Amino acid sequence: MRFAIKQVSCGSERIGTLTGFFKSPSTVIETPTAALLTQGGSVSHLTAEVLSKVFTTPQLLWVPVSNSLQLEPGMRAQGQGVAKFCGLPEQLVCVTSHNMSEPTPPGHFELEKVPLWTKNGKKMVSAERYMDLMEVYKPEIILAIADGRTSLNEGYKRILKSLDRTCNMLDTCVYRYKASKKLKESALIGVVVATGMPKKSNESIKHVLTHKDTLTGVALAGVTDAYEESDILAAQKLGDIFKTVGDALPKDLLRVVEGCWNPAIIVAAIEHGWDLFDGSYPAKLSNAGHVLTLNFDPDRLSYEPCVLDLNDERYKEDFTPVLEGCECLTCKKHTRAYIRHLLNTREMLSSVLLSIHNLHHFDQLFRHARQHIAANTFQKYKKHITKQYEAYNLPHSANGVTDVKTDISMNGTEYMKKRLRVSDDEIPTSQVVNGSL
Numbered sequence: 001m002r003f004a005i006k007q008v009s010c011g012s013e014r015i016g017t018l019t020g021f022f023k024s025p026s027t028v029i030e031t032p033t034a035a036l037l038t039q040g041g042s043v044s045h046l047t048a049e050v051l052s053k054v055f056t057t058p059q060l061l062w063v064p065v066s067n068s069l070q071l072e073p074g075m076r077a078q079g080q081g082v083a084k085f086c087g088l089p090e091q092l093v094c095v096t097s098h099n100m101s102e103p104t105p106p107g108h109f110e111l112e113k114v115p116l117w118t119k120n121g122k123k124m125v126s127a128e129r130y131m132d133l134m135e136v137y138k139p140e141i142i143l144a145i146a147d148g149r150t151s152l153n154e155g156y157k158r159i160l161k162s163l164d165r166t167c168n169m170l171d172t173c174v175y176r177y178k179a180s181k182k183l184k185e186s187a188l189i190g191v192v193v194a195t196g197m198p199k200k201s202n203e204s205i206k207h208v209l210t211h212k213d214t215l216t217g218v219a220l221a222g223v224t225d226a227y228e229e230s231d232i233l234a235a236q237k238l239g240d241i242f243k244t245v246g247d248a249l250p251k252d253l254l255r256v257v258e259g260c261w262n263p264a265i266i267v268a269a270i271e272h273g274w275d276l277f278d279g280s281y282p283a284k285l286s287n288a289g290h291v292l293t294l295n296f297d298p299d300r301l302s303y304e305p306c307v308l309d310l311n312d313e314r315y316k317e318d319f320t321p322v323l324e325g326c327e328c329l330t331c332k333k334h335t336r337a338y339i340r341h342l343l344n345t346r347e348m349l350s351s352v353l354l355s356i357h358n359l360h361h362f363d364q365l366f367r368h369a370r371q372h373i374a375a376n377t378f379q380k381y382k383k384h385i386t387k388q389y390e391a392y393n394l395p396h397s398a399n400g401v402t403d404v405k406t407d408i409s410m411n412g413t414e415y416m417k418k419r420l421r422v423s424d425d426e427i428p429t430s431q432v433v434n435g436s437l
Contacts, residue, residue: 001140001187003216003254003275006030009373012246012273016254018060021092021140022185027058031254031275033366034266035062035094036359037101037283040119041071041086044283045348045355048087053329054356055363060092060141062278064099065133066116069123072136081138094141094276095134097125098149100224101260101280109161112168114147127172135182141216143189143256144173148221152196152237159194162222166193167207174211187216189256195222195241205248217254220245220274224259235386238265242272260284263294263306263365264389267382270369282358286351289343292361293323296368298377298384306388308336310354315340328360 002020018029036043036051038061043051051059063082075085083093097116098104104117113124125133130145147165150158170190177188190208194200201222208218223241246255257269260280269277285292289311295302308315308322321331322339330339330353342350365385372381 001185001216003031003187003252005251007374009378010376011271011378012243013271013369013373013378014273014275015370015373016275018254021058023140024058024090024092027092029058029060029092030370032270032277032369033060033275034277034279034362035060037062037099037279038064038086039067041068041082042088043355043359045286045351046359050352050356051088051091054359058090058092060094060276061088062280063093063095063137063139064097065095065125065130065137066098066102066118069116069118069133070120072133075136081136083138092141093137093139094143095137095139096143096219096258096278097130097145099280100149100221100258100278101284104149109147109165112165114145114165114169127169128176130169131173131176131180131183134186135180138182139186141187141189142173142177142183143219143258144170144191146170146191146193146219146221148191148193148258150193150196150222151224154196154222156197159197159200159222163194163200163204166191166204170208170211174214178214187254188214189217189219189254190215191219191221192245193222195220195245198244201245202248205245209250212250212253215253217256217276218249219256219258221258235264235268239268239272242269242274246272246274262389263292263362264386266365267369267385270373271378271382279359279362282362283355286354286358289350289354291322291339291354292358294361294365294385294388296364296381296384298380302388305392307392310336310340311343312340322357323361326357326361328357330354330357330360 001018003016003018005014005016007015016031018031021027036059041063071082071085075082078085083089083091108115108122110124113126116123116125127145134142146169147162150162177183190211192201192204192208194204249255254276255274256276257274258278262281266277282292289309291308291310293304293308294306315336318336320336322336323331334353339350339353369381372378
């Protein structure tokens, strides 16, 4: 796989291309873009057939080992990789160790190993074991295993251990990658950690760049541990990190951001030249019964919140599409009232329809971003998207810190459990304040 910069705007934002995929030579993926988060190797709530109707061209799947390790025996027996094993042979795969949007118990580390909290419990994984798995998964893109599940407020001792462990594991991953004949068609991505401490972050960057000739890109970790909710982290602080790390990296490397970031944070990252995101945000919204309804036209005002909670009773008799003008399958055929009914009766179809819309709309966020970069109007677009999220969160802010909504901050699995265990009368509804949720 190759990454090339196609166009740079008046700032650091840029349009790039991912090409040269061994199993799909004609496929071109434009960046900035987001991968599709998977659970057990499949896109959450969508069958392969439905996925092909949502996206007509091959997409990049984000496959965490933590939620797909149970597939290893079957993949080994078949010997054709995770995409083929999961019935998605035409899709492209990016494998990482964790799903950074899911909280996991802290601690539990061992020398040169990191814990993966899998379906079958905790598994301690070394870099050697991880690269063995990569030969089984056969992905197009490999994110090197790293100890990157740390928040910006992490203690100094924890950061030191994270940095030391990550550097040692990257050395092993690079050595195994160079020696492996099975991974010659895959691209390896190094991981930067300790981003909350500038000096240690610089050490991490310098170590990653010692392998520059081998790596295709660099991923940013060490920003959130999924306990410190990504929505409440100050956008300015994150913007400074995106800029500082981005400026220290060579321009020709693919830049990857892990974590469940809302669109306001995503456009801030794009502004500083970051290219690929893990796509966990739309999955989290779908699991919570929420839909993304951003207005992408900077010249058109919208008085509706950019995220709607369709669990709310106000949508009981709302027979309009989820989003007027949206071309997704959900909006063409179904109404807010129908999806609210499905959520109320706990039908599985609700998650399917929500996923179709949220994935399509999230993809449109990046498509419009690329258009504005090409037209040198990205700053106007960024301000427009950011303003919508500021208005959405404004009634819930105090002392400059956003109080995120309880249902969205909930882990998707826990939210589904909640929906199954409580009666309809016990499901809380969001209050409307100044026209916002």
